[in-house]
Amino acid sequence: TPGLRQRAERGEVLFGTVDSFLTWRLTGGRQHVTDYSNASRTLMYNIHTLDWDDELLRLLDVPRAMLPRVLDSSGMFGETDPQWFGRGIPITGIAGDQQAATFGQACFDQGDAKNTYGTGCFLLMNTGEVPVPSQNNLVTTIGWGLNGRVTYCLEGSVFVAGAVVQWLRDGLGVIRESAEVERLAAQVTDSDGVYIVPAFVGLGAPHWDPYARGAIFGLTRGTTAAHLARAAVESMAFQSRDLLEAMQKDAGVPLAVLKVDGGATVNNELLQFQADIVNAPVERPQVSETTALGAAYLAGLAVGYWTDTEEVARNWRLDRRFEPAMEEAERESRYTRWRKAVERSLHWEER
Structure with missing residues (x-):
């Protein structure tokens, strides 16, 4: 023009x-x-x-x-x-989507982390008032600005999380409704060695490989629809651990508790396995729409409806806490096989 x-x-x-x-x-x-x-x-x-x-x-x-x-x-x-x-x-x-969700989860202290499970997964960790440059393929971002002080976060994004359940429904016809996946996955105690790497559009953090493609490993004649459902659910938790491993290396802060939100957090099987595989408690709040809640908190603080972040934190209410119950040897064995599956999915497409 x-x-x-x-x-x-x-x-x-x-x-x-x-x-x-x-x-x-x-x-x-x-x-x-x-x-x-x-x-x-x-x-x-x-x-x-x-x-x-x-x-x-x-x-x-x-x-x-x-x-x-x-x-x-x-x-x-x-x-x-x-x-x-x-x-x-x-x-x-005003705040960005995931930053508002982090604020809504009252992640106000250094090392506090939340994970949003939707179509993808978005995990943010509060790193305090000094930005932490990532050495492990994460994004260093501003979380929010409040009273002239800026809080920084590390962020990792997974492309396919809840979308793998949609694929079970629409692509394979294993389930008719997304809500059925929890019931089906609960029919078995584990995936019987089946691993699904849902790299349908490549892999996001911390791998960042657009040439990776989805794969299923460990199939046998004994594999059932329930095992596939459980492997799909577990893939969300495995990818979240990939992010947390990178974050803890960057921030140097151990994870005390993981707060969770998003549509997939209605799935108790997912959240129990998440606690097991990261060896940390997972907390689901009563209010799951934490992005809207965080934006409301920011607006309310500005007009004096809430006094400070301490008052905001007191408003946070627990719905359910999931404690890790898996033995260390089993946890690391499963995660090692997951990493092996991911490694074989990388660089599948020709550049």
Whole structure:
């Protein structure tokens, strides 16, 4: 478009994340803002200096004038235009999806971790007020900004978690409804040596191999639908342990407890095996929609509905705690075979 570049350099054409666009629209075009957590995922923001990075902007040829102001995740971002709700309503909380979930799980101390089980898995660990550069293929990100102080996290993303259950239903016809997988998996005490590596679209963290492909190992004439269901469920927990192994190496902090949320956490078989395979308690909260809860907490803190994070943490309520019950030798034997299965799935496709 002729003249578009010049308009961008004058700040007449704007660029931002989804929250920036929503805020801009809700405020009637008066506020072009975002928060630290969203800015940190644009590949243009310096998470150390807390400013847009001039070197990256030059590399990507993006004019600074078109980018939003970056603010704390909890604070006054603006007021909605009266055309939307009849009066101005303060916008006081903005955060990225998984960062908001981490806040909603009250992971406020260094070493606190949460795992969200949806189509994929997203595991974040609070690393405190100093960013920890990952040496194990994780993402170093900003968790949130609060009262002028920034909290950093390590994040690992798994591409296929709950989606493997959808594949059992839609691809193989092993189950008719996703909820059936827990009942079917519970019919056997283990997978009888069957391992499913659900690398349908490659493998995410910590492997980052787009050429990996899904595979099933250990099939025998004795393998049943129940064993396949259990192997599918266990694959979610194994991939989560892969992430935790990398995180603990990077952060140097042992895992005390893993908080969990997301649709798949209704599956008790999954959560018990997760506790077993990481050898740490797994806690499921009463409120599973922790992303929305975290955004609400950030907004409420800004207007004084909650006083501080200590009060927020007291609101966290336990639904069920899963304690590890597997013997060490069995746990490590199973995980070793999982790693062997993953190794054989890597680099399957030609580059």
